Amino acid sequence: MNSTLLQALYEDHIRQRQxxxxxxxxxxxxxxxxxxxxxxxxxxxxxxxxxxxxxxxHPVEDVLYARILEKQPGLRDTLDKAxxxxxxxxxxxxxxxxxxxxxIGGAPRYKALAAGERFISMxxxxxxxxxxxxxxxxxxxxxxxxxxxxxxxxxxxxxPLFGENIRDAYLALHRxxxxxxx
Ligand SMILES: [Fe+2]
Ligand SMILES: [Fe+2]
Numbered sequence: 425m426n427s428t429l430l431q432a433l434y435e436d437h438i439r440q441r442q443x444x445x446x447x448x449x450x451x452x453x454x455x456x457x458x459x460x461x462x463x464x465x466x467x468x469x470x471x472x473x474x475x476x477x478x479x480x481x482h483p484v485e486d487v488l489y490a491r492i493l494e495k496q497p498g499l500r501d502t503l504d505k506a507x508x509x510x511x512x513x514x515x516x517x518x519x520x521x522x523x524x525x526x527x528i529g530g531a532p533r534y535k536a537l538a539a540g541e542r543f544i545s546m547x548x549x550x551x552x553x554x555x556x557x558x559x560x561x562x563x564x565x566x567x568x569x570x571x572x573x574x575x576x577x578x579x580x581x582x583x584p585l586f587g588e589n590i591r592d593a594y595l596a597l598h599r600x601x602x603x604x605x606x
Contacts, residue, residue, distance in 0.1 A: 429484065429574065430559060436481045437551045439598050443469045444544050446601065451544075454537040463528060466540075468601045470521045473547075474514075476594040482510045485554070487577050488562055495565040502557055509550045516543045 447469050453459035489503045516539070523531075523539040566574075 429488070429571065429578075430562060433481065433484065433488075433559065434555070436476075437555065439595075440473070440477075440481075440547065440551065443472060443598065443601060444547055447540065448544055451537055451540045454533040454540075463524070465601060466524060467521075467528075468597070470517065470524065472594060472597050472601060473517050473543075474521060476598075477510070477517075478514060480591060480594065484578060485558075486510070487574055489558065491566060491570055491574055492558065492562055495570075496561055499557070499561060502553065506550065506554060506558060509546070509553075513543075513546060513550060516546055519543070 447466055450461040450463075450466050453461040486507065489506060493500060493503050520536070520539040520543040523536040527533055527536040
């Protein structure tokens with residue numbers, strides 16, 4: 425088994441959860457008129473949440489899930505749902521970012537709060553399904569040859585999407601968000 429790719433996906437989830445926790449801490453302040461939420465932290469965290477899953481994490485999972493489906497057709501419903509989740513998550517993230525921009529422009533807090541809560545709960549539920557059902561299934565059913573061909577599919581020499589420098593840029597943004605938290 426090639427555990428490197430799976431390990432990277434698990435590590436992405438750990439980072440994503442850290443950001444969701446930080447965002448949630450700030451969102452809780454939205455219900456208190458005397459509290460001062462760190463809006464910059466939310467906006468920066470959202471930048472990571474908009475870009476990184478769309479450019480790196482979800483494309484990797486999409487390839488992985490297509491391969492699991494070949495091995496385990498019985499998982500089709502769960503896999504289809506996970507793939508749909510990626511699109512729903514992209515929409516919820518964009519809606520939250522828009523609601524935040526409107527709130528910073530003067531709109532009341534409750535819309536951003538509701539959009540943020542939807543975004544956080546969907547993200548957490550999706551990652552839990554992946555970690556309890558899909559990642560273990562990948563670990564159990566894929567052969568070393570499967571992992572090699574997935575790797576080959578992802579690491580196209582001319583594809584800047586999966587270059588280490590791109591990933592490093594997002595990791596730096598993630599660290600910056602955490603360093604900026606109060
Ligand atoms: Fe996913
Ligand atoms: Fe994931």
